Amino acid sequence: MKRHTLLLASALLATTAWAGPADDAAAIQLATNAGCMTCHHIEPGAKGPGGLAPIGPAWRDVAAKYKSVKGAQQQLTATVMAGSSPYESHWKGKVSGLSMPPNKVAITEVDAAKLVSWILALEPASKPL
Structure with missing residues (x-):
């Protein structure tokens, strides 16, 4: 059932995806309302505790990391919904949050x-993590 829901979401995304900068305000509002901006930022920013980046990776860094990854859309959507494991963190050592x-x-x-x-449509940061 879960896979079916993800496939349905992907199909809906094909007709409702945001195209780019013109939709920045809507995406930022959605992210703010959902609490995403508590841990994530668009631009790589100042370092956090221990010299690490803020809690979650900047979205331009996420865009750079997943730019050529097949299935990134589905993988990241699933991670947003289910969360991530601190034992499988692929940002370990680069951000202060591990999950x-x-x-x-x-x-x-x-x-x-x-x-x-x-997020995936963002231009990568000039100096990614």
Whole structure:
């Protein structure tokens, strides 16, 4: 059932994805309302505790990391919904947070897919993590 829901969200995304900068305000509002901006920023910023980046990776860094990864849209949408494990953190040593909590109470899967689509469309940072 879960896979079916993700496939449905992906199909809906194909018709509702945000195209780019014109949709920045809508994406930022969605991210703010869902609480994403508490841990993530768009631009890489100042270092946090221990010289590490803020809690979560900057979204331009995420865009750079996943730019050519097949299935990144579905993978990241699933991570937003279910959260991530601190034992499998691929940002370990680069951010101060090691896991992301599940967000299914804060955002719908369709909206998460739209937000992930917008993040992946961002131009990578000039100096990624």
